[in-house]
Structures are given as C-alpha cells and as structure tokens.
Amino acid sequence: MPHPVLRIAVAINAFASFGRRRDVGPKVVAALRELGHDVTELTEVDIDLLRREVQATIAGGVDLLVVVGGDGMVSLGVNELAGTSLPLAIVPCGTGNDFARGLGLPLEDTEAAIRHLLAAITRPPRAIDAVLVRHGDLTTWYVGVLSAGFDANVNERANRMRRPRGKSRYTLAMLRELATFRPIPYRVTVDGVPRNLSAMLISVANNTSMGGGMLIAPDAVIDDGLLDLFIVKPLSRLGLLRVFPKVFSGTHTHLPQVELTRCRSVRIEGPGVIAYADGERVGPLPVQVDVKPGALLICA
Known part of the structure; x- marks a missing residue:
C-alpha cells in the first residue's frame, strides 16, 4: 500500500x-x-x-x-x-x-x-519532553541541556573565537576560561524549594550529553517527564580539569564534588552568568526552567 x-x-x-x-x-x-x-x-x-x-x-x-x-x-x-x-x-x-x-x-x-x-x-511520531525556559519577558524551548556556569562561560568564549575550527576550539576556550574562573554564588529553587550554594557550574539536562558527546547526565531520559539537575561543587582549577574527562565519559556521577538530582522545575539565579540551551545563547540569569512532558513530536 x-x-x-x-x-x-x-x-x-x-x-x-x-x-x-x-x-x-x-x-x-x-x-x-x-x-x-x-x-x-x-x-x-x-x-x-x-x-x-x-x-x-x-x-x-x-x-x-x-x-x-x-x-x-x-x-x-x-x-x-x-x-x-x-x-x-x-x-x-x-x-x-x-x-x-x-x-x-x-x-x-x-x-x-x-x-x-x-x-x-x-x-506515527513519538512524543518526547521539551523544556521551557523563561528569562525576563522571553521564553525559549530546548530538548538537550541548559548550562549556567563554567561550561556556559566556555561556550560564550568559544563563540567569540574564530579559530581553531571544530572541537579543539571548545578545548582551547575551556583552558582560557579556567585561568580566571572562580566559583559562582547561586540561588537555586528546585521544585519550589530554595537553596543558596557556591558551585562551578549548574546544568539542567533533558538529554544525556552536550558539547559533542560530554555525558553530563548519562541516565537522563527524554520522555520521563523529569529533568536531571547537574551541579559541580567548588573545585580548584586542577580539580576541575580532573573532573571534566570523567564528565566526557559519564563516569563522574559518583564523585563527591558532583550532585545529580531529578526534578521538574528549577529557577537559577547568579551574578554575571549567561545561560545557554542546546548550545544556543539564552541570556543572563535568572532563568526559570520547567519540563513539559510530551510537548514535542519527533520522527525518530
């Protein structure tokens, strides 16, 4: 037929x-x-x-x-x-x-x-979760990962660079950002519960990876109605360099400096941080992040 x-x-x-x-x-x-x-x-x-x-x-x-x-x-x-x-x-x-x-x-x-x-x-198409970000009077959707910290700063720096091309540009941007980076004081509200903390980065994942295969949330599921909140606590520069290779391979989840929790909504506040979602610039914090179960139909 x-x-x-x-x-x-x-x-x-x-x-x-x-x-x-x-x-x-x-x-x-x-x-x-x-x-x-x-x-x-x-x-x-x-x-x-x-x-x-x-x-x-x-x-x-x-x-x-x-x-x-x-x-x-x-x-x-x-x-x-x-x-x-x-x-x-x-x-x-x-x-x-x-x-x-x-x-x-x-x-x-x-x-x-x-x-x-x-x-x-x-x-028939498959229904998967999408994530709605409210920032100021604007809204943005994403399906992968929202970054708000060291990794977002690296993205911001890499986007300003013309060379080198390919993944090596991200690596060079990471090393340059590392030279001056300091832990960020955040206020994070997770499913309505606020907390203040200092961290190197905070990411909110719907998908497993970002940055070309960095398995930031290896157990994330794109149709479970949940977000995976990823927090890296304060580290020395050397300590952060040691953590990042483990993040690429997804073997970081049990490290004491790493916190991974599941939630449905996150509000992130912090000074001087630009949020990125699916590698695209969203804008400065604060952002309100909410999962919308089954909000996107996908042919895959």
Missing part, C-alpha cells in the same frame, strides 16, 4: 560542520522528492533569515519539518514546533549532534541517516 504524500519543509544549515557537509541537505531533498513528497527546500545565509523562512512555510501549511544540521538547527526546529501538533525530523550533520546522539540517529553516515528519516516518517 503506498504511503501518503506529505508536505515537507526541509530547513538546511549549509554551514554546519563549518561547511564540510554541504552535500547532505540536497541529498535529503532529493530522496524525499524521489518518493513523491511535496518538498519545500529552505536555506539562507544566516540563521535568522532561515528562521523567518521556516515560520512562513509552516504558516502556509506543512505536515513535517525536517532540519538538516547540528544542535543549532535542532534548537530552531524545537522553538518552532514545541507545544504544537507538527512533528520534527532530524538529519544530523553538525559538529556536536548531541540531541541526534541521544535519539540514536546515525551521525557520520549520510546515507544511513537518510534511510532512517525515510523509515521514520512512515510511522
């Missing part, structure tokens, strides 16, 4: 992986059109223009949004579709691909990723 023809918007970041995988988007479009789907290809010179094109195309009526790129494109898709009945599909070809990794999508094999997409869109 033939599958129904779908109206599909394909949003492509041609600059994902610093432009090294420009071929992925056109291959996705060609594969969908070959099956007879009505495909609108969207690509722009910057993310803001692309976001406006996506919004206009969705308003015109589509059955599915496919994003081609890394976690930045996932963030774009999530912020357009969370809380709606329109599903999202992902073909990963970015630098980090953390959310795609959490979904078990093929990361380095374009043909395998396209086969996965073509199979996934023939099945």
Whole structure:
C-alpha cells in the first residue's frame, strides 16, 4: 500500500560542520522528492533569515519539518514546533549532534541517516519532553541541556573565537576560561524549594550529553517527564580539569564534588552568568526552567 504524500519543509544549515557537509541537505531533498513528497527546500545565509523562512512555510501549511544540521538547527526546529501538533525530523550533520546522539540517529553516515528519516516518517511520531525556559519577558524551548556556569562561560568564549575550527576550539576556550574562573554564588529553587550554594557550574539536562558527546547526565531520559539537575561543587582549577574527562565519559556521577538530582522545575539565579540551551545563547540569569512532558513530536 503506498504511503501518503506529505508536505515537507526541509530547513538546511549549509554551514554546519563549518561547511564540510554541504552535500547532505540536497541529498535529503532529493530522496524525499524521489518518493513523491511535496518538498519545500529552505536555506539562507544566516540563521535568522532561515528562521523567518521556516515560520512562513509552516504558516502556509506543512505536515513535517525536517532540519538538516547540528544542535543549532535542532534548537530552531524545537522553538518552532514545541507545544504544537507538527512533528520534527532530524538529519544530523553538525559538529556536536548531541540531541541526534541521544535519539540514536546515525551521525557520520549520510546515507544511513537518510534511510532512517525515510523509515521514520512512515510511522506515527513519538512524543518526547521539551523544556521551557523563561528569562525576563522571553521564553525559549530546548530538548538537550541548559548550562549556567563554567561550561556556559566556555561556550560564550568559544563563540567569540574564530579559530581553531571544530572541537579543539571548545578545548582551547575551556583552558582560557579556567585561568580566571572562580566559583559562582547561586540561588537555586528546585521544585519550589530554595537553596543558596557556591558551585562551578549548574546544568539542567533533558538529554544525556552536550558539547559533542560530554555525558553530563548519562541516565537522563527524554520522555520521563523529569529533568536531571547537574551541579559541580567548588573545585580548584586542577580539580576541575580532573573532573571534566570523567564528565566526557559519564563516569563522574559518583564523585563527591558532583550532585545529580531529578526534578521538574528549577529557577537559577547568579551574578554575571549567561545561560545557554542546546548550545544556543539564552541570556543572563535568572532563568526559570520547567519540563513539559510530551510537548514535542519527533520522527525518530
């Protein structure tokens, strides 16, 4: 029995992986059109223009949004579709691909990723949790990890750097940030219970990893209606350097300097800290973070 023809918007970041995988988007479009789907290809010179094109195309009526790129494109898709009945599909070809990794999508094999997409869109979409962040008068959705501390400062620094390209830029930014970093005084309200603490970083995870595979919350589940709150208590610079390799491998969860708890809402306050969610800049603290169970439909 033939599958129904779908109206599909394909949003492509041609600059994902610093432009090294420009071929992925056109291959996705060609594969969908070959099956007879009505495909609108969207690509722009910057993310803001692309976001406006996506919004206009969705308003015109589509059955599915496919994003081609890394976690930045996932963030774009999530912020357009969370809380709606329109599903999202992902073909990963970015630098980090953390959310795609959490979904078990093929990361380095374009043909395998396209086969996965073509199979996934023939099945009912899966409902997963999304996370709503309120910051000032604004709201942002994410599905991976919100960072507010040392790791967010590293992200802020790395985004200002032009070189080196790839993951080594994050490593260099981390070493530079480490040279001047001091523990941050936070006020954290977890499920309505406030506490004051000093910490190196606080992250709120829905997915297992961030930063291109750093297993910050190895037991996180994207459809359990819960968040994993990750806190690293004050450490020396050497101590923080020793902890970070364990975070990459997910073997940090039992360290005395690490606190991991499950919750449904978190308010984070602290001076001079910029929050990031799914690698994208949210803005300065305070932020209010709430999980919204089943708020996003995903084809995976």
